[in-house]
Amino acid sequence: MRLSHNFTRTLKDVPADEVSRNAQLLIRAGYVYKVMAGVYAYTPLGIKVLENIKQVVREEMNAIGSQEIIMSSLQRKETWEVTDRWDDKKVDVWFKSALQDGTEVGFGWSHEEAILEMMRQYIKSYKDLPVSVYQIQTKLRNELRAKSGIMRGREFIMKDMYSLHATEADCDAYYERAIAAYKRVYERLGIGEDTFITFASGGAFTTFSHEFQTICEAGEDTLFVNESHTVAVNEEVLDDATRELGIDKESLVPVVSAESGNIFKFGTEKAEKMKLYFTGEDGEQHPVYLASYGIGITRAMGVIVEKFADDKGIVWPTSVAPALVYLVQIGQQQSLRHANSLYDELMSQGIEVMYDDRDERPGAKFADSELMGIPYRVTVSDRLISDEKYEFTSRKTGETELLTRDELLARLR
Amino acid sequence: MRLSHNFTRTLKDVPADEVSRNAQLLIRAGYVYKVMAGVYAYTPLGIKVLENIKQVVREEMNAIGSQEIIMSSLQRKETWEVTDRWDDKKVDVWFKSALQDGTEVGFGWSHEEAILEMMRQYIKSYKDLPVSVYQIQTKLRNELRAKSGIMRGREFIMKDMYSLHATEADCDAYYERAIAAYKRVYERLGIGEDTFITFASGGAFTTFSHEFQTICEAGEDTLFVNESHTVAVNEEVLDDATRELGIDKESLVPVVSAESGNIFKFGTEKAEKMKLYFTGEDGEQHPVYLASYGIGITRAMGVIVEKFADDKGIVWPTSVAPALVYLVQIGQQQSLRHANSLYDELMSQGIEVMYDDRDERPGAKFADSELMGIPYRVTVSDRLISDEKYEFTSRKTGETELLTRDELLARLR
Numbered sequence: 001m002r003l004s005h006n007f008t009r010t011l012k013d014v015p016a017d018e019v020s021r022n023a024q025l026l027i028r029a030g031y032v033y034k035v036m037a038g039v040y041a042y043t044p045l046g047i048k049v050l051e052n053i054k055q056v057v058r059e060e061m062n063a064i065g066s067q068e069i070i071m072s073s074l075q076r077k078e079t080w081e082v083t084d085r086w087d088d089k090k091v092d093v094w095f096k097s098a099l100q101d102g103t104e105v106g107f108g109w110s111h112e113e114a115i116l117e118m119m120r121q122y123i124k125s126y127k128d129l130p131v132s133v134y135q136i137q138t139k140l141r142n143e144l145r146a147k148s149g150i151m152r153g154r155e156f157i158m159k160d161m162y163s164l165h166a167t168e169a170d171c172d173a174y175y176e177r178a179i180a181a182y183k184r185v186y187e188r189l190g191i192g193e194d195t196f197i198t199f200a201s202g203g204a205f206t207t208f209s210h211e212f213q214t215i216c217e218a219g220e221d222t223l224f225v226n227e228s229h230t231v232a233v234n235e236e237v238l239d240d241a242t243r244e245l246g247i248d249k250e251s252l253v254p255v256v257s258a259e260s261g262n263i264f265k266f267g268t269e270k271a272e273k274m275k276l277y278f279t280g281e282d283g284e285q286h287p288v289y290l291a292s293y294g295i296g297i298t299r300a301m302g303v304i305v306e307k308f309a310d311d312k313g314i315v316w317p318t319s320v321a322p323a324l325v326y327l328v329q330i331g332q333q334q335s336l337r338h339a340n341s342l343y344d345e346l347m348s349q350g351i352e353v354m355y356d357d358r359d360e361r362p363g364a365k366f367a368d369s370e371l372m373g374i375p376y377r378v379t380v381s382d383r384l385i386s387d388e389k390y391e392f393t394s395r396k397t398g399e400t401e402l403l404t405r406d407e408l409l410a411r412l413r
Numbered sequence: 414m415r416l417s418h419n420f421t422r423t424l425k426d427v428p429a430d431e432v433s434r435n436a437q438l439l440i441r442a443g444y445v446y447k448v449m450a451g452v453y454a455y456t457p458l459g460i461k462v463l464e465n466i467k468q469v470v471r472e473e474m475n476a477i478g479s480q481e482i483i484m485s486s487l488q489r490k491e492t493w494e495v496t497d498r499w500d501d502k503k504v505d506v507w508f509k510s511a512l513q514d515g516t517e518v519g520f521g522w523s524h525e526e527a528i529l530e531m532m533r534q535y536i537k538s539y540k541d542l543p544v545s546v547y548q549i550q551t552k553l554r555n556e557l558r559a560k561s562g563i564m565r566g567r568e569f570i571m572k573d574m575y576s577l578h579a580t581e582a583d584c585d586a587y588y589e590r591a592i593a594a595y596k597r598v599y600e601r602l603g604i605g606e607d608t609f610i611t612f613a614s615g616g617a618f619t620t621f622s623h624e625f626q627t628i629c630e631a632g633e634d635t636l637f638v639n640e641s642h643t644v645a646v647n648e649e650v651l652d653d654a655t656r657e658l659g660i661d662k663e664s665l666v667p668v669v670s671a672e673s674g675n676i677f678k679f680g681t682e683k684a685e686k687m688k689l690y691f692t693g694e695d696g697e698q699h700p701v702y703l704a705s706y707g708i709g710i711t712r713a714m715g716v717i718v719e720k721f722a723d724d725k726g727i728v729w730p731t732s733v734a735p736a737l738v739y740l741v742q743i744g745q746q747q748s749l750r751h752a753n754s755l756y757d758e759l760m761s762q763g764i765e766v767m768y769d770d771r772d773e774r775p776g777a778k779f780a781d782s783e784l785m786g787i788p789y790r791v792t793v794s795d796r797l798i799s800d801e802k803y804e805f806t807s808r809k810t811g812e813t814e815l816l817t818r819d820e821l822l823a824r825l826r
Contacts, residue, residue, distance in 0.1 A: 007480060007535050007544045033531050036518075039487045041531060044480040044546075067420060067457040073486070073520075073551060074452045074568050097508040097520070099567075100557045105449075107486075107510070107520065118446050118454060122420050131420045133457075138486060138551065144513045154512075155487050 003356045008043045010368050022305040023149030025314050029372045038146025038154035048322035053297050054136055056188045057159045060181045066132035066161055071114050075106040079113050083273050093141040107140040115162050116274040125279045126166045134161035151302035161293040171289035178293050182261055190317025196232035199241040212261030218306035219258030226251050258303045266290040314373030315395055323354040326374035328365045331382035339380040351412055416769045421456045423781050435718040436562030438727050442785045451559025451567035461735035466710050467549055469601045470572045473594040479545035479574055484527050488519040492526050496686050506554040520553040528575050529687040538692045539579045547574035564715035574706040584702035591706050595625055595674055603730025609645035612654040625674030631719035632671030639664055671716045679703040727786030728808055736767035739787035741778045744795035752793040764825055
């Protein structure tokens with residue numbers, strides 16, 4: 001993309017009420033626009049990052065045989081009364097409204113009940129199981145406060161997956177496959193090394209659920225990990241988990257972390273409540289075993305910003321960056337011709353380039369490339385051209401090298 | 414995709430309250446699930462059709478230099494009070510709710526005001542113009558009645574585009590480019606021949622707006638077209654438009670049609686209300702010229718179903734079909750081997766195949782292929798294999814041919 005065509009501008013100032021670092025950086029760099037507290041719009045640059053994250057998640061969910069669907073935002077009261085989750089005293093994040101005839105409706109803050117209700121139409125027999133479905137959907141949650149930028153908003157994008165099984169063993173086996181898929185997601189997003197599967201509080205149906213927690217100073221959680229990083233436990237279940245696992249609490253060290261995924265087993269209790277039964281091989285009616293698996297797409301984007309940003313701006317991992325290369329052209333005709341030809345060549349090879357062809361000072365272009373966090377900056381100037389070199393700078397390390405065109409192309413491929 | 418892996422089933426019955434033909438067919442064939450009146454979820458098959466339509470629209474909007482963004486569903490009251498469109502007496506389709514501190518919020522039924530408010534942040538000078546942005550977004554509209562299936566729902570997907578210009582001439586020129594892009598969209602969706610750009614009522618800012626209307630018996634509108642199909646006028650502006658165009662009203666014939674797109678010029682009036690000004694070359698402040706361009710994505714899917722369906726079910730144009738081929742395997746080992754190998758070969762060539770590998774009677778498979786509307790059915794049976802032939806049936810014409818493998822591959826490429 002040519003920056004001269006991009007309508008967003010990098011900004012010096014952010015809205016006065018914006019206190020979160022991820023949103024401040026994303027607004028300044030032109031990835032998001034703040035609509036109101038906890039509600040953000042995404043610009044062309046922001047969409048590219050979101051789509052990169054979605055695509056990683058989509059590929060890994062497809063790889064374990066899950067099928068993509070899309071539910072509705074509008075929710076029927078009756079769907080959620082069955083499990084007593086319509087009541088605002090039980091679920092305090094509902095946005096609700098009413099149809100013109102007075103019928104109450106809610107806006108999806110979760111889709112567990114809605115998807116199970118739908119599945120009643122399709123699951124009749126043990127032959128219809130197992131099934132795994134997921135959606136990438138906008139959730140609306142009426143959070144009392146919204147001060148974490150895109151890490152915890154009132155409107156956000158989430159991938160939620162649900163697996164339905166005839167037996168507990170089948171559910172357990174799929175749950176392990178999903179854990180492996182989640183690990184691949186975090187690896188590919190560049191946060192694999194610092195993301196742990198942890199024991200978390202389980203809610204009504206199991207002793208523990210599992211969270212994926214990413215070490216990150218902006219996180220809201222405290223995690224206790226052992227020295228080899230093989231055990232991680234959320235603070236709220238520290239006593240129970242260490243007792244159950246037979247681990248010395250003193251061997252675990254606290255770190256600040258952000259939740260970046262959450263998975264649950266429901267057993268059959270949810271299906272019993274929702275009357276989701278199937279006819280078994282024995283001809284009898286049995287409740288379905290259920291597990292659910294969530295990853296916040298916008299949240300992951302926020303965690304990545306918080307985790308890697310430095311004092312100059314955002315630092316995107318290559319897998320999620322809106323472009324691999326930020327191309328800076330400095331000087332007159334000759335360097336312009338070289339920059340144009342390099343841009344065309346890289347784009348034709350499928351390498352995404354953000355070409356700063358604007359009429360700006362070199363210093364402003366360098367500062368924008370750093371603020372926007374593009375992994376590699378390539379500078380083309382008259383002086384460099386006369387030496388037949390390109391300046392190649394890593395955003396992450398700040399290191400600069402002078403490369404020939406062949407060396408440059410080899411590095412980017 | 415193998416149908417044995419698909420969780421939806423074709424159904425004999427539809428919800429008793431579902432009166433629209435498009436929704437009845439889409440529910441029976443397993444493309445959508447009805448959540449409540451006017452609100453539908455989309456299954457893996459439904460998502461494929463939606464994504465095909467979105468992709469056509471996206472490519473054509475990108476081709477005229479528009480940039481994709483995504484706004485929020487949650488809307489601030491203040492944004493819409495400026496143009497007096499918050500008031501329920503003025504706009505009667507708002508869904509509204511409130512934050513926990515009592516602040517009123519709405520859910521986006523349109524994003525005109527929201528996008529213009531955002532653009533105030535980025536448009537400062539004539540150098541920042543023109544800009545064209547679009548989004549593919551879920552709209553929520555509190556329709557009094559919702560009886561048209563996915564053609565007019567309470568929750569639906571729309572592509573809305575907005576172009577901003579420094580001069581009227583530039584706006585007019587882009588408007589013509591957008592009309593050409595829209596025509597390409599309808600061509601590619603298979604409804605180009607029967608879709609007309611019409612004169613429609615213009616609202617507050619111009620004498621006429623333009624609609625794209627598709628001849629379709631399920632439509633809510635009446636269109637008056639001339640014999641050569643070069644002039645089309647909406648019923649509500651028939652008198653004004655024929656007078657202005659100097660056309661004899663009697664030369665126009667009425668046809669039933671469905672709106673499949675709507676484009677407007679706003680002049681500068683909207684920008685003046687929204688205080689969207691730019692500094693011109695003359696150093697003075699000028700209001701922005703604005704036009705908006707909408708296509709309902711889910712509506713287009715509904716119109717296509719209504720337009721082409723026959724008494725056996727849906728008939729998808731190839732560009733939007735979830736698969737090009739419905740592969741039916743009948744019989745024992747030998748035909749199964751042949752069907753598997755054909756499936757692998759077609760998929761490896763990028764030809765999407767719905768492989769009916771279920772343990773079902775041939776008649777049930779044929780009926781499902783017709784109900785689901787896949788353009789070409791290919792049947793592999795032991796008898797056919799012994800003659801080294803494949804049965805190739807067009808969903809649209811019903812014609813069946815016996816083809817060799819090479820002939821079949823040539824036909825599908």
